[in-house]
Amino acid sequence: MRFKKVLAAALACAMVVSTAVTSSAASLYPGTPDEDMVTIDMRAEPPELNSLLTTDVASGNILRMTMAGLTKLDENDIPQPDLAESWDVSEDGTTYTLHLREDGKWSNGEPVTANDFVYAWHMISKPETASAYGFIVYQNIKNGQAVFDGTMDESEMGVKAIDDYTLEVQFENPIPYALHLFSFASFYPLNQKAYEEIGADKYAKEADSIVTNGAYKIAEWVHDDHVTLEKNEEYYGAADISIPKVKYLMMKDTNARMNAFKAGQLDCFNLSGEQIEQFANEGFETKAYVDNGNWYFQYNTKVKGLDNAKIRQALGMAIDLQSLCDNVRKDGSLPATGIVPTGINGAENKLYSEARGNLVTYDAEQAKALFEEGLAEAGMTADEFKISLITDDTTQAQKESAFYQEQWKQALGITVDISPMPFKARLQAMTDGDFDIVFAGWAPDYNDAMTYLDMFTTENGNNYGKYSSEEYDKLIADAMKEVDPVKRQDMLIQAETLLVSTDAPVFPLYFSAVSYAVSDKLQGMTRTGFQEFDFQDGATIAK
């Protein structure tokens, strides 16, 4: 009898608790309690906030909020005037004369002038600066490479301050995406006085050792814990900035993020595949964007068997990418339609992918036929064709590898060995050319198809599979010099067709997507392939 009473009481308690839990879930997730601050999870520490040296996404997030460049991207990744109010472009598309606003101000009180850009671009082009991304400046700006090589004086470089508020930039070639490049961190200005006073070694290592000029200031930076940005009231566009403070956390654990979000300690975080399903079951709407990352197989064209185009085509055609995305990845990734993802701009204000269409087909039967023809051409039997696939050592990569292995087995009847490797070891194997097939990824440097295509030219350092085609190299070289955007795009599409369909030294797998949950409190935040987090396009705190 007593046991029954206890049981009844326990059940009653459980009911009360579960009602409380369900009711709070039904009111969705209101977000963090602070009235003037939003808190988001950025996952990683920004390792380098010196704009001359920075290369990574996390640092880019903080710099985009704290630095004003010549242009800035809007919520659709279209470049808009920032410090450059207007510009004139020469007929041949190589010279830009930019007129700067006169109310740009550094956080040390100095005005932002054209000289700050000249100084920064000269600095990033010095070998002793050792900037991993500097090439994006000096390889594009006229005479930049010669200045970097030490064969020309920096005064010869194609960047000049005509006066304090007029900057003239000469490119080596016409660059249709120049305005987008100007918004990139490597092209930011630098306050010479501050940089020299603080010293290159210490600059931007702590919150108080960086001088900024953008919409926000770094109020607090506890390494590997959080960065808090505070609205800069002296920024020329301060009236349009609505959120007073943004706190970026660097959380490491997937479950902890979800728990923190549900407990009102977080306003936004990225979801894993399982979490997308969990939220869907709760009826909570999550969001997603294509991040312009592409993932692909790179074939080593120097390996016997893989030096045959038909065999390479067959290996790709044997994989059902729709099934890969729907059943294995389950995170909103899209089956690849080429090497250039769907978010990249093209000519005539359209997306590049619209003009290109789909270059990837799944056809197991044709794959088998091609494979046999290829083997005959290469003088091999299927038994002699022994290759391995190098992938990452993450659980997700293992799942995907098992899928590829199965697809190849079914369609072509071959067993491909999987060799998982830690990130650095995989990169080393790629650099050494010590692989058959490697699973690789690429994130864009700028919003143009060229960022995905010029890496497969014969001499390019990223062409690990040693693909070499005169036709391909010529198409890329010609496209770099072409002024007409439509003709240029046609050349790029021809090159991509060679790369993905005809010669097939790579096989594109999927365009990655990011799914995330955001609280009711945070409205209008921008998240795109070029701006992981941005709060300057009308983001607000809901009252």
Add this chain to the structure above:
Amino acid sequence: MSNRVRYIIKRIGYAVITIFVLIALTFTLMHLLPGDPFTGPKAIPESVKEALNVKYGLDKPLLQQFFIYVGNVLSGDLGASVPDGRLVTDIIKQAFPVSLELGIRSLIFAFIIGILLGIVAAIKRGTVWDSASMFLALIGVSVPSFIIGSLLQYFLGLKLYQATGTQVFAIMGWTTANSKILPAFALAFSSMATISRLMRTSMLDVLNQDYIKTAKAKGLKQRQIIWLHAVRNAIMPVVTVMGPLVASVLTGAFVVENIFSIPGLGKYFVQSVQTNNYTVISGTTIFYGTFLILANLVVDLIYGFIDPRVKLTGGKE
């Protein structure tokens, strides 16, 4: 020279040799890792790579790099993190106090709860209390801290909040008082289990001693017997495991720091290996190594002072 002084000098000598071997081994092993600190998904122009190597002194022959490094370490310079340039000493100065605070809090938890559980189990031997405490100890020994941590986070962090509407325990961070309880407890759990088992055995042993019978015969109260006679003697073995426990708590903190997003040193210790960040790998290893060697040295010396039966050998007298 007295025995004690000789002993101390000898032990310090051993410690220095151990640390040198540690530096040499770490240095060799980390340079055997495939890749270098600058390899990334995007190829870097060769000239930039050379400039980076010069900047971080990686352009010299390995042996020369080693002696330069040892020289720098002796002058207290652990180098700059590659490739972001933060000084390793700055990283340690900022992150270690956090790990240390977490460690101390969890040790306090482990000692208080572990000893109480052990005492209860010994006194109530064979009862449900004994079984319950030892079951808890069994869980503590067999369930890893990341599971305990996640469970605490889910039930005491999230579910309690959803049921009550107040944030009793924070789920992550290391700033507010309510954020320091769950991680310290998660980290303490396995040490707590070890201590409680040790304490129980030791208590049972002491409770059968003659002086306890004498105390009972004198008519002392149960409480006086336990606290004045039994616990004081039974606690000695627990003090002995202090050294190894400090080591396991400090090196095991990485997982707990990860789950609760605590900016401690553990992350640097582990992640630097994945990114070939040479200076951070060797800096943190040397720091932890030295810390543990010193901790053991201090424990040994203190032990000699506490218990005169432990002879400090080393001299010929």
